[in-house]
Amino acid sequence: MSFIELKNVRKGYGEGSLRTEVLDDINLSIEEGEFVAVVGFSGSGKTTLISLVAGLLEADAGEVLYKGAPVPGPGPERGIVFQNYSLLPWLTVTGNVELAVKQVFPEKSAAERREHAVRYIDMVNLKRALWKRPHELSGGMRQRVSVARTLSMQPEVLLLDEPFGALDALTRATLQDELMKIWEQDRRTVLMITNDVDEALLLSDRIIPLTPGPKATLGPEFKVDLDRPRDRTEMNHDPEFTRLRNEITHYLTEVNAESKLAAMKTARRLPDIKPIDLLAPTSKA
Amino acid sequence: MATILEEPALDATKPRVGRTHVEITGLNKTYPTPNGGKAVIVDGFEVEIGEGEFIAIIGHSGCGKTTVLQMVAGLNPKTFGTISVAGREVSGPGPDRGVVFQAPCLLPWFTTLGNVMLGVDRVYPDASKKDRKELAEYFLDLVGLGDAIHKWPKELSQGMQQRVGIARALALQPKMLLLDEPFGMLDSLTRMELQDILLGLLQRLKITTMMVTHDVDEALYLSDRIVMMTNGPAAKVGQILPIPFERPRDRDSVLGHESYYDLRESLLDFLEEQDEKKGKAAKEPQPGETATFEAINATQTKIEKYQKSQERDRRMQTIDEAGGMLGGMIDADDVRADRQP
Numbered sequence: 001m002s003f004i005e006l007k008n009v010r011k012g013y014g015e016g017s018l019r020t021e022v023l024d025d026i027n028l029s030i031e032e033g034e035f036v037a038v039v040g041f042s043g044s045g046k047t048t049l050i051s052l053v054a055g056l057l058e059a060d061a062g063e064v065l066y067k068g069a070p071v072p073g074p075g076p077e078r079g080i081v082f083q084n085y086s087l088l089p090w091l092t093v094t095g096n097v098e099l100a101v102k103q104v105f106p107e108k109s110a111a112e113r114r115e116h117a118v119r120y121i122d123m124v125n126l127k128r129a130l131w132k133r134p135h136e137l138s139g140g141m142r143q144r145v146s147v148a149r150t151l152s153m154q155p156e157v158l159l160l161d162e163p164f165g166a167l168d169a170l171t172r173a174t175l176q177d178e179l180m181k182i183w184e185q186d187r188r189t190v191l192m193i194t195n196d197v198d199e200a201l202l203l204s205d206r207i208i209p210l211t212p213g214p215k216a217t218l219g220p221e222f223k224v225d226l227d228r229p230r231d232r233t234e235m236n237h238d239p240e241f242t243r244l245r246n247e248i249t250h251y252l253t254e255v256n257a258e259s260k261l262a263a264m265k266t267a268r269r270l271p272d273i274k275p276i277d278l279l280a281p282t283s284k285a
Numbered sequence: 286m287a288t289i290l291e292e293p294a295l296d297a298t299k300p301r302v303g304r305t306h307v308e309i310t311g312l313n314k315t316y317p318t319p320n321g322g323k324a325v326i327v328d329g330f331e332v333e334i335g336e337g338e339f340i341a342i343i344g345h346s347g348c349g350k351t352t353v354l355q356m357v358a359g360l361n362p363k364t365f366g367t368i369s370v371a372g373r374e375v376s377g378p379g380p381d382r383g384v385v386f387q388a389p390c391l392l393p394w395f396t397t398l399g400n401v402m403l404g405v406d407r408v409y410p411d412a413s414k415k416d417r418k419e420l421a422e423y424f425l426d427l428v429g430l431g432d433a434i435h436k437w438p439k440e441l442s443q444g445m446q447q448r449v450g451i452a453r454a455l456a457l458q459p460k461m462l463l464l465d466e467p468f469g470m471l472d473s474l475t476r477m478e479l480q481d482i483l484l485g486l487l488q489r490l491k492i493t494t495m496m497v498t499h500d501v502d503e504a505l506y507l508s509d510r511i512v513m514m515t516n517g518p519a520a521k522v523g524q525i526l527p528i529p530f531e532r533p534r535d536r537d538s539v540l541g542h543e544s545y546y547d548l549r550e551s552l553l554d555f556l557e558e559q560d561e562k563k564g565k566a567a568k569e570p571q572p573g574e575t576a577t578f579e580a581i582n583a584t585q586t587k588i589e590k591y592q593k594s595q596e597r598d599r600r601m602q603t604i605d606e607a608g609g610m611l612g613g614m615i616d617a618d619d620v621r622a623d624r625q626p
Binding site (some may be wrong): 195197 | 417427431478540
């Protein structure tokens, strides 16, 4: 039995002529302890896909199964990290994390909750910012809080929706490395959505492309058999890494080209007119 | 280090393509500091670019890449040195150099076509209205927006907006294209899509191009040569890497080229080396890792604060930049006036 399974899932929005079919014929199964990355174009329905697994949305057709049973709705066993952090601005770092801890472990005493929260804040290297509020933190730090909050609920599955998409390249690399280290400790099941092939190759066991929408569906999967722990610099020398990187890039540009680049041919004529020469001595006094 | 290229006779300082079209010598940018001193940002930057050649400038952020590009665009006056484009010294912005910035800077109250026409109308004053419109439509077709010419900027995705920006620059038929991290705000897949579009356009139009980027894969895919800049202050050309991939290019053959990953690594190594130098210079006496961590976070917070303060002026800036981009042909007041019915 798969840990997470999607069978013939379809999802769209709107009514009548305004209806857009976003996802169609989605089949995916994820085993326990697996790190799966779904790579897709913006607007193709990546967030819809992860929201279905999270239970935030319901499929129009097909089944979304968690440990063999239909997903009833959102639950703490499936923790999500969103791209936009979603922190409560009036709570400190500790407060934001404690809130989640309180929901999931109501039996814990206040002191135990505090200790629990701090442990996870420490895990993402934020112990020095325990009493800071979100507005005092950089984007990278906020995303760390969000990761700590999700981890503190000790979910069985981590659902990551482009978690580092809003960060600059340097911060993104740091957070990817941190996530990798944390994941290595207990190898929890992860479903990550990303648009970055390198990020997917660094972190995941399996990469599945999502075709451009509407009616996006999953493409052929790529198994990532690279030794762990992975090092982004050393991976460069690995022929398996370059092979996968080239093949996945090829697949993604190919499916996109069919839908978008076809428009680039023009049947129009270029009018034979010349721009004025502004810098010619006569044109300006 | 072992030579990567099969052509040892290649002189990296000379154009790989065409006759010299752009020549930059002894370029220097110095700002006065508040305490009466001088901040030398760029010093002794030199490069020759061939007609139809594509060069990328990479370097650590803050090294002065954008400053160099702005000086070539004429948007930022140089302190010393010479910049000549097609045999003429640059003395200010002009429509002979099309610029595309990271933000597409479209005017929200104009359609896609209107945004392109804004420049076309001014640069082709003697052409008929019909010809001007056809010209704008031709370039919008080329960037794949033929079906979106009557859409408003807010109806377009970020990638599409940036395509309008490219069409707007190209429609002026510039002698040189200046690209300042044009795809930096896009996600990595949209970025690839726009790189393909740009490559196809330049294949056809063969415009001399200078692009500032920090994306190593982007630089390799598009360039004939990559100019690596040293860290500021007083940044200059550290090394020039000739790129051996044949044209016309496609991504598969470039990624599959035997020297692709070697070249990629030498670029990454260079950047890392510059990073380390910068790191050393920045925090000499700080002991311990935690101090570094705090410093990084403090810097990040500062950067974000700065970005937020910038956000406030974004609207005005859009207008000013759009004015600058159209070759200084219109100034911001003009555009604002255009808005009045």
